[in-house]
Structure formats: C-alpha cells, structure tokens
Amino acid sequence: MSKSLSILIFLVMTAFFACFFAYPIWAALEAAFRGPDHKFTLEYISEVFLNELYREGLWNSLIIAVWTTLGSLAIALPLAVCYVRFAFPGRALLNSLVLMPMILPPFVGAIGIKAMLGQAGALNSLLINLGLMDAMHPTDWLGQQRMLGIIIMEVLHLYPIIYLNAAAALSNLDPALEEAAANLGCNAWSRFWRVTLPLIMPGVFAGGTIVFVWSFTEMGVPLLFDYDRVTAVQVFRSINDLSGNPFPYALVTVMLVFSTLFYLTSKLFFGNSSASGGGRATTGRETIKLPVWIGWACTAFFAGVTFLAVLPHLGVVLLSFSKDWYGTVIPHSLTLEHYHDALGHELTLSSIANSLKYSALAMLVALILGIGVAYVSVRTRIWGRQILDAMAMLPLAVPGIVMAFGYLAMTREGQPFHWLMLGEDPLLLLVIAYAVRRLPYVVRSAAAGFQQVSPTLEEAAQNLGARPEKALWRITLPLVAPNLVAGGLLAFSFAMLEVSDSMILAQQAAHFPITKAIYSLVLSLGSGPNLASALGVWAMIFLAVTILGAGVILGKKLGALFRG
Amino acid sequence: MVTITIQELTKRFGGSVVLSSVNLQIEAGELFFLLGPSGCGKTTLLRHIAGFYTPDEGKIWFDDEDVTRLPAHKRGTGMMFQSYALWPHLNVAQNVAFGLEERKRPRKEIEHRVAEALDQVKLDGLGSRKIQQLSGGQQQRVALARALVIRPKCLLLDEPLSNLDAKLRLEMRTEIRHICKQHGLTAIYVTHDRDEALSMADRMAIMEAGKLVQVGTPTEVYRNPATRMVAEFIGETNFVEGRTLRESSWAGFFDVETPFGTLRGRSNDSTWQPAPGQPVVLSIRPEAMTFANLTDSPNRFPGHIVDTTYLGPTVQYLLQVQNGPLMKVCEINPQEIRPPSQEETRAMAGMNDVVILRK
Incomplete structure (x- = not known):
C-alpha cells in the first residue's frame, strides 16, 4: 500500500476518533465541569461525593x-x-x-x-x-x-x-x-x-x-x-x-x-x-493424564x-x-403463545427490525474502521501507528454509559453535532456508539490476521506485477477473511445486546432496540415478563449462532479478542 | 558426579516408538554427546534423564539409585534448554538464584554463590539486568550459570549453542568443555552438529530412529563408523560397493572387488572379518584421497576431474572414476589448484583409510 494512502487512512481514523470518541467524552466532561455561568466549577463533582x-x-x-x-x-x-x-x-x-x-x-x-x-x-x-x-x-x-x-x-x-x-x-x-x-x-x-x-x-x-x-x-x-x-x-x-x-x-x-x-x-x-x-514454545506441551x-x-x-x-x-x-x-x-x-404474541406485539417486531438495522450498520462501520486501523498499525511504519492502535483499544476502558452521555451532550440543541439526532431518530447515534464501542474486538481480530499473513506474500504478488492495492485485495484480504468475519460477527452480536447506549439514546418506543424493548416489557403488567422472555430467547439464539460461528472460524484465537 | 546407567529404555508417543531398548552407561565426570539427525530421539532421551518423560519400559540409574519414577524436581540435574527458558519476570540474579532458593540455602550463601556463578560465566555485575536486555550470547551464559550454580549431579545440555552465531559458538565450545572438566561434571550434551561433538566429546552416541547405532570416542566413531549412516553423518565420505575377495597378504587387510579394480582395506570392527564373497561397502574419506603416488598402496582411482571447489583452507575435487562412481577428493591448501579437464588424473588412498563396512 502506498504511503500516501496509509497516511490518508491514518488521518481519517484520527478525525473519526476525535469526533466520535474524544469529543463526546469531552462534551460529557464539559457538562460536568461547567457551571450555569459557563465558568469552570468543581461544584457538581464534589456534590457527587x-x-x-x-x-x-x-x-x-x-x-x-x-x-x-x-x-x-x-x-x-x-x-x-x-x-x-x-x-x-x-x-x-x-x-x-x-x-x-x-x-x-x-x-x-x-x-x-x-x-x-x-x-x-x-x-x-x-x-x-x-x-x-x-x-x-x-x-x-x-x-x-x-x-x-x-x-x-x-x-x-x-x-x-x-x-x-x-x-x-x-x-x-x-x-x-x-x-x-x-x-x-x-x-x-x-x-x-x-x-x-x-x-x-x-x-x-x-x-x-x-x-x-x-x-x-x-x-x-x-x-x-x-x-x-x-x-x-x-x-x-x-x-x-x-x-x-x-x-x-x-x-x-x-x-x-x-x-x-x-x-x-x-x-x-x-x-x-x-x-x-x-x-x-520450544517443546510441545503434553496434557497430563489424570x-x-x-x-x-x-x-x-x-x-x-x-x-x-x-x-x-x-x-x-x-x-x-x-x-x-x-x-x-x-x-x-x-x-407457545408468548412466541406467537411476541411476533404480533408492536414493540417486539419493530425492536427486532431496529436492532438488526442498527447492528448491521454498526458492524459495517466497525469493520471498515477496524481493517483500516489494523492494517496501518501492523503493516505500515508511519509515525503514530501505535497511537492509533492504542486509541482504537481505548473504548474497552471507557464505560458505555459515559459514551452514551457524551453523545447526548454533543448533540444537544445548539451544539455542532445536533444534526446527528435526525430529529428524534437515534439511528446515527446508535450506529456510531455501537461501532466505536465494539471497535476493539474488530481491530484485534483483524490485526491478528494481518500478523499471521506474512507481508512477503503480498510482496511476491507485487513482484509479479500486481499494484499494491491489487496485491492487498487479491492476496492479503482473502487470507485474513476468517478473522474479519469473526470480528464482524462479534461486533454485530454484541451490538444486538448492548444495554447502556440503547437505554439512554433510544427515547421513543418506535426506535427501541431489542434490549430496551425487553426492559419496557418486563416493566409492563400481565404477560409482559413472558413476552420479554420470548424476545430474550430469540436474542439468545441469535447471539449463540453468531458467536459459535465466530468461534468456529477463529478457532482458539477467540481469546485474543478479549484482551485489553 | 554420578554414573548414569540406562537400561532397556523404550518410549512410545501415540503409536510410534521414539526410543527402542536403549542401553547406555555414562561414566562419572564424562562429557558425553548424543548425536543424530533431527527426530532420532536424542532430545527425548535427554528429557528422560531430566525426568520430564517417564519411560514405557526400562530403567534409569544415577549411581545405584533407581530414578526412573523420580519426578524432575527431585533429580538434582542442571539443564540448559535450547531456548534457554529464562524467566522473563525475574532478573538475571533472580534467575540464577532460583534453584538455590528451592534448596532453601541461607540468603548469604545464595548471594555469594550467585555472584560466583555469574563471575564464572563472565557476567559479573549484570545481576540486576532484565533478561530482555541481554544479547543471545549473554542469555546463554545466564542459562549456563543457572544450571551450574546448584552444583548439579549432572549437567544436561539440549542444543545449547544452536541459537548463537558461528564465532560465539566456537568460543562457547571451549568454554563449556573447560567448565565441565574444571568441576569434574558428568555432562550429557545433545546436538546435531558433528563438529561440536567431535571437538568437545569424551565419548558420544550416534542415534538413528530411536536406537543407539554406535557409542565411542570421537576418534573411534570417525575412523571406524559402525554403519553407512554413521560414516556419512559424522563426516564427508565416499562409498564404493563391492564384494570381498580374500584376506590379503597383509595381516588384517582384505581385498575387495569393485567395478574398477580391486581395493585393499581394513574392517571397521576388530571383531569382524569379512568373509570371501560377502557384499560390503567401502568408506573412504575425501581427505584420505591424494593425488600423490603412494608406493605401498594398491588403491588406485584413475579418472578425470569434473569439478573443483575452492574452500580456502581446502580444495575439493569431484573425480569421475573410470567405470566407477564420482568421488570427492580433498587437498589441504595445495600449491597448485587443478582445474576440471578431460586429462586422466589418478588419485590414491592408503590401505588404512579404506574402511570396510557390512552391507
């Protein structure tokens, strides 16, 4: 890959992180530290204690x-x-x-x-x-x-x-x-x-x-x-x-x-x-027979x-x-009534559709970002690649609830990102929130793939006349595809069951994702809890299938995705 | 210092036999080499002695103590691993002190002996370094110090020099041998590098497919290889196939009929005399071949030079023998280097240098 393209990716990633990771945290902090007179204050923080x-x-x-x-x-x-x-x-x-x-x-x-x-x-x-x-x-x-x-x-x-x-x-x-x-x-x-x-x-x-x-x-x-x-x-x-x-x-x-x-x-x-x-390892480990x-x-x-x-x-x-x-x-x-009812209930059907929509888009965004970050940090020697990699892992340390409030704060009326609200539709915000929070898994998964595929394979393709981009497309990407699929599946399934962003950012029933629908069903009377359970079972089946799929594709490397 | 005795040792991994009825005695104070191609079972044998494997059959003795079932941590051997196996969470001194701490030595003594051990491997003053800050050669020395400091019953070395560059490897050969001899240590050294074995060993065992093929001093093994495999593994050689004619007029030498004439040589084994008519293989080392005229030898190889390789200290020729095989001939830094040509050239070999092996 040409150097200018690497730098372009680096800049795009950095800009994205600045806007949707650093800025929301800053916005939340600002709201916590700025008094009614727009001056810095510790009053709210000290009140917490x-x-x-x-x-x-x-x-x-x-x-x-x-x-x-x-x-x-x-x-x-x-x-x-x-x-x-x-x-x-x-x-x-x-x-x-x-x-x-x-x-x-x-x-x-x-x-x-x-x-x-x-x-x-x-x-x-x-x-x-x-x-x-x-x-x-x-x-x-x-x-x-x-x-x-x-x-x-x-x-x-x-x-x-x-x-x-x-x-x-x-x-x-x-x-x-x-x-x-x-x-x-x-x-x-x-x-x-x-x-x-x-x-x-x-x-x-x-x-x-x-x-x-x-x-x-x-x-x-x-x-x-x-x-x-x-x-x-x-x-x-x-x-x-x-x-x-x-x-x-x-x-x-x-x-x-x-x-x-x-x-x-x-x-x-x-x-x-x-x-x-x-x-x-220099010698194989034998498992001990007990x-x-x-x-x-x-x-x-x-x-x-x-x-x-x-x-x-x-x-x-x-x-x-x-x-x-x-x-x-x-x-x-x-x-089987509840399953039947669950499919007929206005909240459940729309929430399943919503979750599928949000999660699929979030997976796409996370994949594009994740591949970019992983490629730049593993395969290029440009300045700042480690910082980029570290940045992409930071969402692991930042609680979802913090991010959710950050997004709320940065899209308040009068703020530069207010347009992200699309009126009252949390679509963009949830997609961004899901994508940013699950990005670490995708980055680790993709980076593991790039590390396993020797760059000489790509160089051999270039040596035989393939342009660098073509070599990446024809040689490396097919080889790391399993990692990308696995990372994507994980991002998707975790987005389906994300709680804190979903609870905070989706405010109207028509926009509820599955988790918030389950919560509001549990609170409702009558067969609400049963309906919620039916919806929960659907969600579990969904998740089980995708993660088992990721596990099969990634094999033993599944563990590598959960390291901070 | 112990004598190590191995009796009828057999080990199977899954279905395959990796060690098959191995019998071996290693004398106290001996620097003993296990040599063989990869996969021959030499490391497996060493790991049995260290106690990391338990044999399926057979026994291992340290002097008159049966240690076959004794767990590794009670055997008191000091082992140097191929990867060095230095613990990255401990510094140099802590790595070396580990075995003494396990032996519950007083703090004072530990400090003293660690310093002494580091001094001996020329790492004095580096005790507080992290392992990652050391070069490969230094790491190798820490591993040696760690194994020596416990004053082991025997020292086990698993290809300890394979990760070093050529120059360091030569230096460390002398040093390891010196240290072993200085302490009178029984040491077992695994390698696939024949030069290492020939230059350092008191005695060595050549292994092939889980079996000991030959045990002897470097000279014995080099001069009297037991089999074709040993002859080839321990150094470059030429093989000529033939059939025994008779015992020659010289006592102890036999005439062998080959496609290009009769050659005279000696048996590789004082207890074996090739019988007339018996098919045999002759092993002739390239450096035993000469273009000079040996008046007292009947072993002539008429032919022409097809290739010349200049190696600095030696020159190696490929000689196409008339009606015979291609043979390697080696000259030590000759005045005149012979170019390949069609001209007839005759090489000769002394009767003592033609070794008759069973076929």
Whole structure:
C-alpha cells in the first residue's frame, strides 16, 4: 500500500476518533465541569461525593465490581489451568460450553433469576416441597440480598472473559520455562506460584480489567433487579430531567475517572512486555493424564460451572414457554403463545427490525474502521501507528454509559453535532456508539490476521506485477477473511445486546432496540415478563449462532479478542 | 558426579516408538554427546534423564539409585534448554538464584554463590539486568550459570549453542568443555552438529530412529563408523560397493572387488572379518584421497576431474572414476589448484583409510 494512502487512512481514523470518541467524552466532561455561568466549577463533582445517595451508589458499584472480578478470577483461573494442563473426559466440548454464559445476556438472565428466586419462585417451591421451608413464610431471597444476586449474575456472565485470557496465556507459555524450574528442584505447587502465575498475570489482568470496568458500570442487571443504589442506575433514572441537570454528567465523569485509573494501573503493573509470555514454545506441551476419579472431578467442575451459569437462562426459557409459573418448581403448563404474541406485539417486531438495522450498520462501520486501523498499525511504519492502535483499544476502558452521555451532550440543541439526532431518530447515534464501542474486538481480530499473513506474500504478488492495492485485495484480504468475519460477527452480536447506549439514546418506543424493548416489557403488567422472555430467547439464539460461528472460524484465537 | 546407567529404555508417543531398548552407561565426570539427525530421539532421551518423560519400559540409574519414577524436581540435574527458558519476570540474579532458593540455602550463601556463578560465566555485575536486555550470547551464559550454580549431579545440555552465531559458538565450545572438566561434571550434551561433538566429546552416541547405532570416542566413531549412516553423518565420505575377495597378504587387510579394480582395506570392527564373497561397502574419506603416488598402496582411482571447489583452507575435487562412481577428493591448501579437464588424473588412498563396512 502506498504511503500516501496509509497516511490518508491514518488521518481519517484520527478525525473519526476525535469526533466520535474524544469529543463526546469531552462534551460529557464539559457538562460536568461547567457551571450555569459557563465558568469552570468543581461544584457538581464534589456534590457527587458529598451527597449520601450518590456516594452510596459509587461505593456499591465499587463493591460489585471488586467482588465480581474476584469471583470471576476464582472460577476462571482453576478452569483455565485444568483445561490447559489436564486431559479429562469431555475436555473439548466442555471448553466450548463453559464459554456459553458470555453469549447469554445477563440482563435477560436476570428475568429468569427473578422467576426462580422470587418469593413464589422455583427455589422456594422446591424447599417447601422438600419440607425445608414454611409455606406461610417464604424467604424473599432477592429482597434481602439483591446486591449478592447482582454479583452472582455478573460473575456467571463475565468469568469467560478471564477464562479465555488465562487459557490463552497458559497455552502460549513456553513449557520449558516450567521445566527449567522443575529441573532446579521446584515442585509442581511452588512452580505454579513462582513461575506460571507471574508469567500469565498480564493476560489474567487484561481480562480482569475488562471484567472490572464492565461490572463497575453495568446498568442492565441492577435495573432488572430493581436495585437503584448503584451509580449506573442512578444515572439512568436521572435521564428524564436531563436538560439542565448536570449531575448525571458529573456521575458519569466520576465513573470514567475510576475506570481509567483502574485500567491505567493494571497497564502500568502488568502491561509492560517484560513479564509477558516468554517467547516461542520450544517443546510441545503434553496434557497430563489424570487418575480416573480426578479426571471426572475436572469434568464435574466444568459441567457444574456451566450449569450454574446457564441456570438463569433456563429460567428465561421456561418463563417464555409457561402459561403460569407461580409457586411451583417448574411451570404447570407450557405454551407457545408468548412466541406467537411476541411476533404480533408492536414493540417486539419493530425492536427486532431496529436492532438488526442498527447492528448491521454498526458492524459495517466497525469493520471498515477496524481493517483500516489494523492494517496501518501492523503493516505500515508511519509515525503514530501505535497511537492509533492504542486509541482504537481505548473504548474497552471507557464505560458505555459515559459514551452514551457524551453523545447526548454533543448533540444537544445548539451544539455542532445536533444534526446527528435526525430529529428524534437515534439511528446515527446508535450506529456510531455501537461501532466505536465494539471497535476493539474488530481491530484485534483483524490485526491478528494481518500478523499471521506474512507481508512477503503480498510482496511476491507485487513482484509479479500486481499494484499494491491489487496485491492487498487479491492476496492479503482473502487470507485474513476468517478473522474479519469473526470480528464482524462479534461486533454485530454484541451490538444486538448492548444495554447502556440503547437505554439512554433510544427515547421513543418506535426506535427501541431489542434490549430496551425487553426492559419496557418486563416493566409492563400481565404477560409482559413472558413476552420479554420470548424476545430474550430469540436474542439468545441469535447471539449463540453468531458467536459459535465466530468461534468456529477463529478457532482458539477467540481469546485474543478479549484482551485489553 | 554420578554414573548414569540406562537400561532397556523404550518410549512410545501415540503409536510410534521414539526410543527402542536403549542401553547406555555414562561414566562419572564424562562429557558425553548424543548425536543424530533431527527426530532420532536424542532430545527425548535427554528429557528422560531430566525426568520430564517417564519411560514405557526400562530403567534409569544415577549411581545405584533407581530414578526412573523420580519426578524432575527431585533429580538434582542442571539443564540448559535450547531456548534457554529464562524467566522473563525475574532478573538475571533472580534467575540464577532460583534453584538455590528451592534448596532453601541461607540468603548469604545464595548471594555469594550467585555472584560466583555469574563471575564464572563472565557476567559479573549484570545481576540486576532484565533478561530482555541481554544479547543471545549473554542469555546463554545466564542459562549456563543457572544450571551450574546448584552444583548439579549432572549437567544436561539440549542444543545449547544452536541459537548463537558461528564465532560465539566456537568460543562457547571451549568454554563449556573447560567448565565441565574444571568441576569434574558428568555432562550429557545433545546436538546435531558433528563438529561440536567431535571437538568437545569424551565419548558420544550416534542415534538413528530411536536406537543407539554406535557409542565411542570421537576418534573411534570417525575412523571406524559402525554403519553407512554413521560414516556419512559424522563426516564427508565416499562409498564404493563391492564384494570381498580374500584376506590379503597383509595381516588384517582384505581385498575387495569393485567395478574398477580391486581395493585393499581394513574392517571397521576388530571383531569382524569379512568373509570371501560377502557384499560390503567401502568408506573412504575425501581427505584420505591424494593425488600423490603412494608406493605401498594398491588403491588406485584413475579418472578425470569434473569439478573443483575452492574452500580456502581446502580444495575439493569431484573425480569421475573410470567405470566407477564420482568421488570427492580433498587437498589441504595445495600449491597448485587443478582445474576440471578431460586429462586422466589418478588419485590414491592408503590401505588404512579404506574402511570396510557390512552391507
């Protein structure tokens, strides 16, 4: 590719980032720091810390984030070690199954949890049937321990991110590094703590950072649990009186600062390549054959975690088929009515159409941007390519809710980007928001592809008379196509289930994407939750198919997409 | 310093046999080489000794201790890995100190011995460097120091020089041999580089397809290769096929009939005498061939030179023998370089340099 074209791509990307990533964040910050007299003020920010309600929200968000991260680590690390090191029955299948929760939206799963843990839910019915609980005084599990419920829900949703990172780091580790320790007298246990763990830390922390930021700013799950005492939900609740209210912006700013601080700290401690991986593997790693019963214990561990993680979604599926599910372990009678109704309901049909439209466009934008960034950063030597690459990864560190408020702020009346609103249609804004937030996945996926395809292949084509652009088109692009397809599918499916941007930017029912439609159905009376479940099941099927597709195409490299 | 005894060692990976009934004794203090083409099982054998593999059959002894089932971390061997396997999260001194820490040595002693080990490999003062800041040669020295500092029962080296440039490789050969001898270490060295083996080894084993083909000193293996494969692997050679005629008038030498005349040579094995009529292969090294007139040898190769290659210290000719094969002839820095020509040229070889191998 000619140098001028590379520079053109670089400039276009930079301009796009400036307008739709940096500027919205700036706009949100500005709204948080600018007083009514247009002067700089710290009043709003300090109010966030002084106001007891806001302070409690922040504190709760932090607690949820810390416990979610620790919980995910506690589940994912042993799983990853078992998978990479040991041979046990069903290993390959379980490795895929254990990733399933990632594609099951926790937001939808929460509906199932409520059906199962509610006062008249499945668990209480089971306990009453077993005679372990007094039918007159059922326990209100969710009422008492809503925060615990949220943490469990998020752990079960997010642990695959750490699992993928840790498993990738473990299998990339040169086995000779551990053998050298064994050779010097180090037993298996101390080998793990002294050599293996420090070496996979960068990978584990990269995953941990994503989990932390994700759970710190998660809005969907607490919303469905009716838990208002976290910052994200407080922000959402205040959206109605947005005009002139600076506090949502101030809250969002504080969230951004916390997330960024955490992201930078982990980069600082673990991001430097000094302790990463340790070079190419020189000997193949053999999986250790375990004694039969320990092998089966591994199998049970994997299966148990998967089952627990899928349980809420089983609840959703049951709910979507149930005529009535009240005070019994499983629904009394099943019906397909809700699926039928779901397809007839005005909200569901339009929301599916909307989501398809938004997500497809967002995927297209993300792909074009992602290929550009990846190509420039991997294949060219122009100045600033690393900055471009780093920029494209930043959306991982910036909570969706921050971006959403940024977009709101920059399209307020009188602002230069007001035209993006298209009246009241959030189409452009949502497409941009989805595309920017999922860009990291596409960039990593495409960059991995470009790194695997040697530039000499393209040079050989040029040597035989192909122009540089033609060589790229005929040689390199076909070879990286699987990565591009996989990255695109991921971007698409995550856009379909995006919560925070969708909740905040789509204000009118006619423009609701699926997630917001599910939320408003849950709130409505009658068969609303059942309809929401049916819609959720549709969404899950959709997502499962696309991600499994991406997994098949990308193979083991799926993990590489979730590294910060 | 231990004597390592390997008895009937057999290992299968999947269905394929990678080591097949290997028997070997390595004496205490010996610098022993495992040599062979890639895939011959030499690294697998080394990893069995280190304890990273458990054999399917057979035993491994360190002196009179059976270590066959002993896990790697209890064997007390010091290994240098081909990739060096230096831990990137620890600095140079921490890498070297690791084994001593595992042995719970007092802090003072560890510091002292680490400094001593780094000094010995000429890395004194670089203890606080990060691994990534070192050159390939320096990394190789850290790996050596790390293996030596624990005063291992035996030193295991897995192609330790394969990642270095040619000049460093030569330097390190001398140095590694010097260190081994200085400490009286039993050392096992895996390589596919015959020059490394010939120049450093006390004894060596040549392996092929999971079997030991020959065990002996460099001189024995070079001069009396057990098989055609060994003869070819350990150095350049010419093969001439023929049939034994009789024992010659010179005791210990045999006449062999070839398409271009009778050649006289010696058996590669003092316990074996080729019987009359037996098909054999003769191995004649290029440097044993000469254009000079050897009056006491009947081994003549009349022909003409078809190619001349100037290599600096030596000149190599390709000689088309009349009614015979193409043969390599090597001259050491000759006064006059012979150009290829149709003119008849005669090469000769001493009777001692014609080695008779079983076919």
